[in-house]
Amino acid sequence: xxxxxxxxxxxxxxxxxxxxxxxxxxxxxxxxxxxxxxxxxxxxxxxxxxxxxxxxxxxxxxxxxxxxxxxxxxxxxxxxxxxxxxxxxxxxxxxxxxxxxxxxxxxxxxxxxxxxxxxxxxxxxxxxxxxxxxxx
Amino acid sequence: xxxxxxxxxxxxxxxxxxxxxxxxxxxxxxxxxxxxxxxxxxxxxxxxxxxxxxxxxxxxxxxxxxxxxxxxxxxxxxxxxxxxxxxxxxxxxxxxxxxxxxxxxxxxxxxxxxxxxxxxxxxxxxxxxxxxxxxx
DNA sequence: CTTGACCCTGGACTTGGCTCAAAGGTGTAG
DNA sequence: CTACACCTTTGAGCCAAGTCCAGGGTCAAG
Numbered sequence: 170x171x172x173x174x175x176x177x178x179x180x181x182x183x184x185x186x187x188x189x190x191x192x193x194x195x196x197x198x199x200x201x202x203x204x205x206x207x208x209x210x211x212x213x214x215x216x217x218x219x220x221x222x223x224x225x226x227x228x229x230x231x232x233x234x235x236x237x238x239x240x241x242x243x244x245x246x247x248x249x250x251x252x253x254x255x256x257x258x259x260x261x262x263x264x265x266x267x268x269x270x271x272x273x274x275x276x277x278x279x280x281x282x283x284x285x286x287x288x289x290x291x292x293x294x295x296x297x298x299x300x301x302x303x304x305x
Numbered sequence: 306x307x308x309x310x311x312x313x314x315x316x317x318x319x320x321x322x323x324x325x326x327x328x329x330x331x332x333x334x335x336x337x338x339x340x341x342x343x344x345x346x347x348x349x350x351x352x353x354x355x356x357x358x359x360x361x362x363x364x365x366x367x368x369x370x371x372x373x374x375x376x377x378x379x380x381x382x383x384x385x386x387x388x389x390x391x392x393x394x395x396x397x398x399x400x401x402x403x404x405x406x407x408x409x410x411x412x413x414x415x416x417x418x419x420x421x422x423x424x425x426x427x428x429x430x431x432x433x434x435x436x437x438x439x440x441x
Numbered sequence: 442c443t444t445g446a447c448c449c450t451g452g453a454c455t456t457g458g459c460t461c462a463a464a465g466g467t468g469t470a471g
Numbered sequence: 472c473t474a475c476a477c478c479t480t481t482g483a484g485c486c487a488a489g490t491c492c493a494g495g496g497t498c499a500a501g
Contacts, residue, residue, distance in 0.1 A: 171478070185459065204478080324489060339497055341497085
């Protein structure tokens, strides 16, 4: 596979794949006679892993640390523990916060929605944001 | 209150407050005789709202849209609905994803932890990341 | 009357994560 | 042979969200 294929399969641009390679998130791929990067199927898995982890709040640097450690042999998996637990704690914290805020948000939203049309202007939803004119 | 006070109360730097003002997230505050920004108590509420919303994945631009709409009168609250519902949907999607990923992550983590010490090198946790040497 | 903490402006710089452009090589189809 | 899609490199540019700095003003305490 040349670069475009795994990129497309993972839903990213070739540019990003090269960027990941430059950032040492991906191993340097083999090259064919013309100097083109040649990838195996596992590249797709890796790219998807990166995307997934990233969409969940892992920074490229965290992903890098995991992938780099992985490449250095099994025994380094102990280190994965630290990284994973830290990031896990982080996401769980965020989870709890995220779980609360939309509650108030949607409570307000629903409360507002239930109002008869003519009362919607009273905008109970806006209790979310305190009056601000005083400072301006 | 001069700028440092509301900033400190909200746990941010005066620089950031000025940045928010420049980005039109905050109304331009009054100035005293020396040209210093003067804030009322509501500024703290606003700053905290910004911080909170931001920490939950709202971009400053989204916060801005909400705050700006708010400043323009109650009738615009209908528009808030769109913004809020969109962001809500977004966070809920993220929520669901976040709920899944750490499950696999911590399942692997726990599985790995339960292994007797001498077997930890087999690194079951690493199933998370597919073998990668083939592409390098 | 100086020191120190605070404030002002404008603009440069940073970090993360891309994204694009320029200038060129490759390879296949018509 | 030409067009075209694809690949290469280097290097610049971009967005968000700040952060810092220079060079200056304000003001209360010692």
